Amino acid sequence: MKDKVKIALVSCGSEFAGVQKELESAAESLNAKLVYPEMDISALDNIDKEFGLEVASPDLKLMMARAKAVVEGIANVDGVFVATCFRCAEAAIVRNEVRRYIFENSGLPVISYSFTERTAAATLLTRMEALTTIARRKHLLAREKQTGLTAGLDSGSTTTKAVIMRDNEIIGEGWVPTIKVIESAEKALQQALDQAGLKREDIQAIGTTGYGRFLIGDHFNAQLAQEEITVNSKGAVYLAGKQKGSATVIDIGGMDNKAISVQDGIPGMFTMGGICAGASGRFLEMTAKRLGVDITELGDLAVKGIDKNVEMNSYCIVFGIQSLVNSLAKGAAPEDVAAAACHSVVEQIFEQQLQEIEVKEPLILVGGSSLIAGVPKALESLLKVKVLVPPHSQLIGAVGAALLVSGYIDQE
Amino acid sequence: MAKVFIYPTNSLILSDLVERFGHTPLAMMEKIHEKISTVGVDSPPMNITPEDPKRGLKYAAVEVPAGVRGRMSLIGPMIENAEAAIIVLESIAAFGCMGCARTNELTKFLIRQRDIPILELIYPRTEEEGHDFVYRIAEFLKSLPEGEVEA
Numbered sequence: 001m002k003d004k005v006k007i008a009l010v011s012c013g014s015e016f017a018g019v020q021k022e023l024e025s026a027a028e029s030l031n032a033k034l035v036y037p038e039m040d041i042s043a044l045d046n047i048d049k050e051f052g053l054e055v056a057s058p059d060l061k062l063m064m065a066r067a068k069a070v071v072e073g074i075a076n077v078d079g080v081f082v083a084t085c086f087r088c089a090e091a092a093i094v095r096n097e098v099r100r101y102i103f104e105n106s107g108l109p110v111i112s113y114s115f116t117e118r119t120a121a122a123t124l125l126t127r128m129e130a131l132t133t134i135a136r137r138k139h140l141l142a143r144e145k146q147t148g149l150t151a152g153l154d155s156g157s158t159t160t161k162a163v164i165m166r167d168n169e170i171i172g173e174g175w176v177p178t179i180k181v182i183e184s185a186e187k188a189l190q191q192a193l194d195q196a197g198l199k200r201e202d203i204q205a206i207g208t209t210g211y212g213r214f215l216i217g218d219h220f221n222a223q224l225a226q227e228e229i230t231v232n233s234k235g236a237v238y239l240a241g242k243q244k245g246s247a248t249v250i251d252i253g254g255m256d257n258k259a260i261s262v263q264d265g266i267p268g269m270f271t272m273g274g275i276c277a278g279a280s281g282r283f284l285e286m287t288a289k290r291l292g293v294d295i296t297e298l299g300d301l302a303v304k305g306i307d308k309n310v311e312m313n314s315y316c317i318v319f320g321i322q323s324l325v326n327s328l329a330k331g332a333a334p335e336d337v338a339a340a341a342c343h344s345v346v347e348q349i350f351e352q353q354l355q356e357i358e359v360k361e362p363l364i365l366v367g368g369s370s371l372i373a374g375v376p377k378a379l380e381s382l383l384k385v386k387v388l389v390p391p392h393s394q395l396i397g398a399v400g401a402a403l404l405v406s407g408y409i410d411q412e
Numbered sequence: 413m414a415k416v417f418i419y420p421t422n423s424l425i426l427s428d429l430v431e432r433f434g435h436t437p438l439a440m441m442e443k444i445h446e447k448i449s450t451v452g453v454d455s456p457p458m459n460i461t462p463e464d465p466k467r468g469l470k471y472a473a474v475e476v477p478a479g480v481r482g483r484m485s486l487i488g489p490m491i492e493n494a495e496a497a498i499i500v501l502e503s504i505a506a507f508g509c510m511g512c513a514r515t516n517e518l519t520k521f522l523i524r525q526r527d528i529p530i531l532e533l534i535y536p537r538t539e540e541e542g543h544d545f546v547y548r549i550a551e552f553l554k555s556l557p558e559g560e561v562e563a
Contacts, residue, residue, distance in 0.1 A: 013511045017478035018462035021455040044505055059511030085477030088514065117465035117478040 155212030158254025207405030235400025302374025423508025
């Protein structure tokens with residue numbers, strides 16, 4: 001067993017919120033350990049003035065002092081988890097600024113999260129897994145070329161994707177709706193193998209990602225089962241040909257979204273989530289269904305429409321569908337509704353996630369929703385930057401997994 | 413002997429003063445001790461589980477952060493049981509430090525709503541103020557009726 005990854009817990013009192021056990025449990029399952037950065041109590045005296053953020057809560061001052069201890073190397077850690085209570089405005093300000101401060105002043109991976117007493121270890125797992133991966137496997141993430149013959153499988157919440165890669169080229173693809181996790185993965189892989197004209201035993205290594213990564217990883221004896229943050233970042237910059245320098249990856253998935261700030265192919269700051277599926281591909285699927293078009297046709301329809309003609313807010317998927325139904329009942333044009341739905345999803349990502357990371361160009365949009373032409377158009381219009389949708393953008397996780405797992409062939 | 417709520421709730425000095433004058437301090441240390449000694453609960457370091465913020469709903473609504481409600485699940489019952497209170501304002505962290513400003517505001521508000529003797533004073537900054545500080549606390553504690561509340 002490798003040494004435990006030390007993750008600094010910088011929080012305003014998660015011990016009092018009933019979530020500490022879940023935090024510890026998520027870390028433990030990844031062979032990581034949460035530690036409190038040590039600092040002298042006198043560091044609290046002037047920290048708000050030093051940091052430039054005057055707050056009322058002593059625990060928030062403690063967060064700033066602990067962040068300083070991490071940056072100055074007084075606390076020897078491999079990554080940082082910044083956490084505060086959900087719904088606390090003062091803490092939200094400190095959480096964002098502390099995270100930015102650590103990210104900009106140390107080479108450490110850092111993530112933040114706002115918790116309620118209902119936060120479960122499973123919710124935290126993907127985020128913390130990304131944190132430990134960046135700390136533990138930087139060498140793996142540095143891989144820029146796929147070698148040998150590998151398969152990547154992405155078991156997502158809505159669809160399961162598979163690719164076969166040989167010597168840095170995609171030679172087979174599979175894409176099926178996720179119904180039963182293992183069966184769907186089998187079908188997707190078979191599609192990809194058929195297209196490549198290969199048999200399962202020809203594959204030298206398999207990498208898995210997505211919600212079902214552990215289950216299908218066990219089933220296929222995968223060499224790598226890895227969360228989506230690092231895998232998708234890698235896949236995105238690889239397919240976009242932007243492996244060097246900075247980039248921002250936005251992945252609009254079927255159930256949640258990721259916004260990731262990437263440097264040389266390695267994720268730095270990232271956010272994952274969305275309050276509701278209203279900010280995800282699921283909302284677009286429901287919109288297509290209500291408009292009576294296939295999801296593949298929604299994008300072309302949206303491009304013809306004007307979003308401002310329809311008032312729609314998909315902060316919550318239920319209210320979003322209500323707006324959709326109301327606008328159609330008032331006689332709105334389907335293309336305007338489609339455009340408004342795309343705009344609303346992008347607006348949720350902008351409001352909920354992009355505020356927390358610095359958007360650096362190129363902005364790479366991936367995930368199934370990136371193929372809906374109205375989505376990149378809405379994103380460009382909102383952010384006023386060029387949005388890059390790489391080829392095979394819907395297969396990003398599978399490509400990332402196939403690329404990364406090829407590192408294991410070399411090791412063998 | 414009176415049950416005296418102290419603020420900051422984890423001030424060792426205040427707790428000690430209350431005890432020296434024959435009263436029972438209602439302090440966070442006791443509550444945490446109870447928590448960590450509870451057999452069968454394994455949620456270190458404080459043993460506060462997701463059930464505690466739910467208990468805190470008695471004192472703060474669901475839109476109030478979990479950390480506030482978790483703290484209130486410990487502090488709230490002490491406020492209810494208090495027969496007197498000493499509130500020290502503007503104290504330094506070493507005197508006693510409560511981490512969350514929102515919890516502190518609610519705590520002071522709720523104790524002030526109780527119809528009980530309350531002494532509020534500012535933390536001393538000079539030696540002279542220090543003497544006066546201890547004197548006023550001593551007088552307050554001496555003024556509390558002995559045994560009256562035990563009945």
